[in-house]
Amino acid sequence: MAKKKTIRTIPQERTPMREQDPKERARNFAEVACGYRLEDAMREAERCLMCPEEPCIKGCPVNINIPAFIKKITEKNYRGAYDTITDANLLPAICGRVCPQENQCEGRCTVGDTLEPVAIGRLERFIGDMAIAEGWENVPYVEPNRFRVGIVGSGPSGMACAADMAKAGCDVTVYEAFQEAGGVLKYGIPDFRLPNGVIDAEIAKLVKLGIKFKCNTLVGRLFTVEQMVTEMGYDAVFIGVGAGYPSFMGIPGESLNGVLSANELLTRCNLMHARDFPNYDTPIDLGRRVAVIGAGNTAMDALRVSLRMGAEEVHCIYRRSKAEAPARAEEIHHAGEEGVQFHWLTTPVALLDNGKNGVKGMRCQRMELGEPDDSGRRRPVPVPGSEYEFDCDTVVYAIGTNANPIIGQTSKLKLNKWGYIDADENLATSIQGVYAGGDIVTGAATVIQAMGAGRKAASAMKAYLGLRDSEAVYQAESTGSDGKLFGIELSERNHARLRLG
């Protein structure tokens, strides 16, 4: 019998992941973190104590059976590890890269009480990448039904909902406003954190499930949500349009040339190929000095993209201190390593005109921290007489986003006071048969939360359509002694739906 692992017997150091050199990577779009090799993954998997109370699972928004998949890695059953992860999470190669694990599963890991927690995200990515390389997929047996489901938006919430509805036998069509599917994963998160090839590989699996993607289709302009349920004959609709409408500060000079939102900058680089000029005729000229306002993850992406687009100096302007910055610590660290200059406790009060209707700089003011505000963070307070001018050629706003108003303006959906779609605990909206989830309901959140919302809505949509939920179909007593369910291999079961009579 294998000896029980304890905190003293496991490898004490977290297995590092190889990274591109900061100076080199600051000028290219290749991935920063190179991923675990087999030996790295085996060593890190050995650090898991297989805790009976499984706190890490409770920290995962979609409850991946983390100890089970890690155990399968230690047993060299990589395909089994993939099956365990994909029981709960459709997109392991994506979530392994971008989930804020330090606040989720890894934040609850028992090993983290004494040492650095088990690198659960890196192990998930390792298995997700292996699945793509090996061409593994769980395309289950699906019995088609007569239901048609329409999905608006192809981000993680829409993809997750589409997958579950397709696995339930529905005819699913996803409508996407942009020319490519993937939502923020595609147009927002840059390749050096999440390569587009990884997203395309995951989307290809959805296409194999029979899901149809219709891009270049702006719902609310070409047709409305109401038309989808009436004239277009959809039995149920899911809205996962995200919250990509940028916020500005309302200070003088915001309409000058050279002022961009982070989403515009990122979309033009990632999706419109500005970074591939002159191969693509879509250039973007950021000038020599770029200032990005904000210190969240989107700001870090905008800063690091600006460096890679050739800006000589890139500055982060944030009104609170580093301790309050909402970005992941790892992202701030990476940005600093690459040469981003941080101006903590600083806020712009006006953008300055170069006389040709373009930006020549900002008037900034120093701040100090006062009493905590509603968010619990200390409120920034202006320091009197501390204004100064700061030269820059481009100003990028990364201070948050709002709900895109198009769907709200063109349908009778009930919205909350901030313009987000009002949905009940099952994610049903005020229109019968129409469900919503992801950032358009919660406001800006995370990939895994959006995916969880898509799956939750799918479960409610199945109930609404009178479809048996796949989770309920697999009862242990239906499984034969050969481990097969109705003659179907365990690995093929996944979310297949069987008509039981």
Ligand SMILES: Cc1cc2nc3c(=O)[nH]c(=O)nc-3n(C[C@H](O)[C@H](O)[C@H](O)COP(=O)(O)OP(=O)(O)OC[C@H]3O[C@@H](n4cnc5c(N)ncnc54)[C@H](O)[C@@H]3O)c2cc1C
């Ligand atoms: C730059 C950036 C970096 C981020 N980094 C991380 C990270 O590292 N980790 C993390 O967990 N989260 C991150 N997030 C947050 C995360 O990406 C989002 O919470 C998540 O993508 C939300 O998913 P969603 O499905 O609700 O919407 P989205 O991903 O926003 O997708 C919505 C889709 O709907 C489409 N759409 C909108 N309106 C219409 C319409 N009328 N008709 C048809 N289609 C429409 C949009 O074009 C878009 O493709 C980041 C966000 C940004 C902006």
Ligand code: SF4
């Ligand atoms: S809490 Fe950490 S050590 Fe315990 S089972 Fe989960 S990953 Fe393994």
